[in-house]
Amino acid sequence: MIKKRIRYIQRYQDILTALFHYGFGHLVRDLGLLDFVRTPKRKKDPNYYRSTAERLRLLLEELGPTFIKMGQVASTRSDIFPDYLIKELSKLQDHxxxxxxxxxxxxxxxxxxxxxxxxxxxxxxxxxxxxxxxxxxxxxxxxxxxxxxxxxxxxxxxxxxxxxxxMEDLIGLAEERLVWAKRFNLLEVFHEFAExxxxxxxxxxxxxxxxxxxxxxxxxxxxxxxxxxxxxxxxxxxxxxxVEGIKITSIREEDGYDLSKVAETFAKSLFQQIFVHGFFHGDPHPGNIFVKKDHTIALIDFGMVGRLTPEMRQNMALLVIGLKSRHTDKVLKALKNTNIVQDHVNQQLLRDDLDALRLRYYDMPISDISLGEAVQDLFAVANKHHCKVPSDLTILGKSLLSVERIVSTLDPNLRIMDLIEPFGRTLIKERYDPRRLSSLLKDEIVDSVELLRDLPRELRSLSKTVQHGKVKVEISVPEVDRLINKIDKVSNKVSFAIVLMSFSIIMVGIIVGASLTSEPTILLQLPAIEVGFVIATLMFIWIIYSIIRSGRF
Structure with a gap:
């Protein structure tokens, strides 16, 4: 880490000085990196009265391409970051x-x-x-x-x-020293962004x-x-x-465009990519969507894409069913199936929050529900309970929001749930299609047969391992460090007692041996009994004191 800072010292200074300039000096101080900062000029900071989110956006724009892209990716993670920050980061532009x-x-x-x-x-x-x-x-x-x-x-x-x-260095340091940084799992998000x-x-x-x-x-x-x-x-x-065309949000009825038709064509095309193929445009903002004179929709810029496996698409169908029927258990099941809900999550508390979310949408007509916002709300609840939302699902949430915004701009009367319903029905039919179920059953049977076929060999291997006494047992003990420390103290005290006893036996042996010989020895000329008694007494007092001080006697 130190070598990295020395190697990139100039860029480190640029970044840390910019942090100071935009009012994030306390962060540099908490990370212990003040020595890398150039002394800022003492003048009235023009960013002083700006909001934190706005200052962060300006900071990222000043630091250049990597940081701009990081902010743009972060703007898709409504499951992690608050709404006010998401809205500001969505304004990031490549100036x-x-x-x-x-x-x-x-x-x-x-x-x-x-x-x-x-x-x-x-x-x-x-x-x-x-x-x-x-x-x-x-x-x-x-x-x-x-x-x-x-x-x-x-x-x-x-x-x-x-x-x-x-960035990896700074985020890793932040997770070590700052509680809030660790709570957001920033290093994990960063690695997704970097790739x-x-x-x-x-x-x-x-x-x-x-x-x-x-x-x-x-x-x-x-x-x-x-x-x-x-x-x-x-x-x-x-x-x-x-591509010769006009940006989708710039078309006008007076120029001969049927806005409702364009909106419907665009939305259905994206839903086809998402729910049928599972490979879709990950950044469908207006600048990437063009309309030709014949009302053909042209999509460009596929640098960011989303991927949904067949299983994920089926779980999205279950999620849509749960949202449409306002059934909390179905929504929770969909979240579990997508591996968003981990074993450590308190599922009762999560269910309570999902139920509260259901009540928020309860009296709202289904045609008025924004699917993109509903998915974002679900991810926000998941984040509250420290669930891990796959990046492809966050891209999906962002894409759905982009589609809804463009559609509502072109035709406010066109309801996104009406357009998505046929795809939901198709997914539901696929989910319970007998051919799909029989295929799944066939796969399960094949897996079971494979397992049974391998079972005798595995049992023989286990038997040989047991016979040779090579079975490994892993024991997990809470607060194991404290336990080991206690064991060390106990063993030291036992060792001390053994040494005291050994010393006493040796002293007794010397005295008895010296008394049985008629020839004078040096030992008889020494006050061995007195010296031994004093040492033994001191060691005995020390043991008693240690026991009393420990409070365990």
């Missing part, structure tokens, strides 16, 4: 200038092994968008197809890895995600996923078909 065209040209030519003029028929030098990880340029392929090219910022990987190393960010920097991952969503939506006539051009894509750059 970064574009990097020079010469760097763009160098990266493309190095990765594709040819000159830019040979690779593209035309390439716009001015980017159409710039973000913390990379920027986007319009171009034309030699075949005449219009494309956009995403190019990663030079040296961004090293910068991100450095920041991740520092997601590393994948996002690798454009090959995004290309694969896009290809998978493309295949899922082939049969959907009103949905378009842009084509990826693998021959013009690498880890640091990605070439995608250009």
């Amino acid at each position: 970064v200038p574009p990097f020079p065209f010469k760097d763009v040209k160098a990266i493309i030519e190095e990765d594709l092994g040819n000159s830019l003029d040979s690779i593209f028929q035309h390439f716009d030098e001015e980017p159409i968008a710039a973000a913390s990880i990379g920027q986007v340029h319009k171009a034309i392929l030699p075949s005449g197809e219009k494309v956009v090219v995403k190019v990663r910022r030079p040296n961004i990987e090293q910068q991100v890895l450095t920041d991740l190393a520092i 997601a960010l590393k994948l996002e920097m690798n454009y090959k991952e995004e290309a694969q995600n896009t290809e998978r969503i493309y295949k899922q939506t082939e049969d959907e006539e009103d949905v378009e996923i842009p084509t990826i051009y693998p021959s013009f894509s690498t880890k640091r750059m990605m070439t995608i078909a250009y």
